[in-house]
Amino acid sequence: MSAATTGIGAAVEAPVGPRVTADASAVTVLGPLLPVLAPWLATRRWYQGTTVSGLRPRAVTVIHGDGLPDLVVAVVDVTARGTAAAPTCYQLLLGLARELPRRLADAAIGTVPSGRWAGRAVYDAVADPALMGLLLRALAARRAGTLRLERAGLFPLPVGLVPRPLTGEQSNSAVVYGDRLLLKLYRRPEPGPSPEAEALRALTAEDCARTPRLYGALSVPAPGGDPLTVGLIEEFVPGAEDGWERAVRFARDHINGPGDPEADADPGTTTGAGGGFTGQAHALGQAVAEVHGALGRAFPRRRRQALDLAADAARMRRRLDTAVLEVPQLARYHAALAAVFDEYGALAGRGCPVFAQRVHGDLHLGQALHTEDGWYVVDFEGEPATPAAERALPQPVLRDVAGMLRSFDYAARTALAELDGAAGPAQQLSRRRRATAWALRNRRAFCAGYAAAGGEDPTCRTAQLTAFEADRAVYEALYEARHRPHWLPVPLAAVHRLVGRMR
C-alpha cells in the first residue's frame, strides 16, 4: 500500500481525567497505523471500494482514560486503488490496547508496527463498551478535542449508562447506552448540513411523539466549510421490534396459516387478508402522517409550480436512465416508466395541486419501530444512493407513502420466498394469492391510517402515487443490483405491475 499521508488535518489530544499529553499532528498519530488499517478497511461492510491506496487524515482526536486503552477518532479521506473517483470520507474509531481482551477478538485490526503505539493491538473501538463510555463522557464534558457535541434541547445527557454496540445495522455503527441513548456514528460522513440532524432537531423542537428525540449532533471542523457531522445522540426506543421483521413475521403466519377461503378470495372483498397486521398498518399510517405534520410545521411547505413538477419528472427520468445502465432488465420498461413520470410532470397543467415539504426520504418498514406505545419512525438520512445535496430537498409527502407501500410488497414477497420451497403447485398458487392479498390489504390500511390522521388521502392521488412508487422501484432495482442481486426480482416485478396498470 502507498499511503498518502500529506495534507495534515488537525490532531488534538483530549484528556479525560487528570492526564494531559502533548498535541501531535494527525500524520504522526495515524501514520504508523496505516499498514494495518488499509486491509481492514477494505473489508468493512460500510467501505464502498474493495481496495485502499491512499488515506489522508482530516481530523484526528485522541482521548485518554485512566487505565483504558487509548481511543483515536479519525476522520479520513480514502482513495481506492485504480479509480479516478474523488476520495471518500470515512470515520474510524480505533482502540489501542497493550493487550486485546479475548472478548474483543472479533474487533481486532492488527498490531501497530512502529511509532508511539508500536506493539499495541489496534481494534475497532465501537465494539469496546469501555471506550464508548469514555467517548460519551468526553463529549459531555466537552473534552473531546475537535470533536464537538452540539446539544439539542435542554435534556440532561446521562453519562453513567452501560454501553453496548448495536449489531445488525447497515451503513453506520451505533452504540446503545443503558437502553436510554443511541449514539449513531456515520461511517461515511458527508459535507454540508446533515439532513438527519436537521430533521431530528426540528422534530424534537416540535415535540413529535413518533420519533426519538435528539440530544445532540457530533461534528468536526471542516476547513472553509460547515462542520462535518459525524454522528448523533438520540433517544433509544426501548423494547421495540423492527417493523420489517414484524411485518414479515405476520405475513408469513398469514400466508402459511390454516386454510381460510376468504383469504384466498379477491383482496378487495376479504376480511382476513391483512393477516392480523391491518390494525398495525393503519397505526403506522397515522404515525407517518404525524411525522409529516411536524415536518410540515418545522420546514417550509410550498405548492409545486408547473416548472417544479417538470423538474421532478426530469429527475425521475435521469434516475431511470442511470439505473438502466446497471440494470438492463429495466430497459424494456423505459418508455412506459418515462410516460408515468411525464404524467406526474403534467399534473400542474391539469390544476392538481401538489405540495412539497421536508420528508423522511427513505421510508420503509425497516425504518419503523413497533412498541407497546405504538410506532416510531427512525433514520432520517434519506436514500443512501441519492446525492447528499438532493436528499433534503422539499418533496411531496406521497414520496414517503410510496416508499412504505413498496415495503409491504417486499414483506409479502420475502415471507412467500421463505415458505415456497416445500409446497406443491396448488399450495404455491394459494400462497401467492394470499401474499398478494396481504400486501394489498395492508397498503390500504396504511393509506387509510395516513388519511385518518390528517395526511392527504393517498388513494385520491393515483398519478402521484404511481410515479413515486415507480421511481422508488427503479431506485430499489439499482440498490438490489448493487447490494443483493438475488432480491432484484422484487422491484422488477413491481415495475412490471406498475407500468401494466398504466396501459
Ligand SMILES: Nc1ncnc2c1ncn2[C@@H]1O[C@H](COP(=O)(O)OP(=O)(O)O)[C@@H](O)[C@H]1O
Ligand atoms: N432511536 C432508536 N431506538 C431504538 N432502535 C433504533 C433507534 N434508531 C435505530 N434503531 C435500530 O437500529 C437500526 C439501524 O439504525 P438506522 O438509523 O436505520 O441505521 P442505518 O442507517 O445504519 O441503517 C434500525 O433498523 C433500528 O432497528
Ligand SMILES: O=P(O)(O)O[C@H]1O[C@H](CO)[C@@H](O[C@H]2O[C@H](CO)[C@@H](O)[C@H](O)[C@H]2O)[C@H](O)[C@H]1O
Ligand atoms: O435502511 P437503509 O437506509 O440502509 O435503506 C437501504 O437499504 C434497505 C434494505 O435494508 C432498502 O430497502 C429495501 O429493502 C427492504 C427490505 O430489506 C424493504 O423493506 C424496502 O421497502 C426496500 O426499499 C432501501 O431501499 C435502501 O435505501
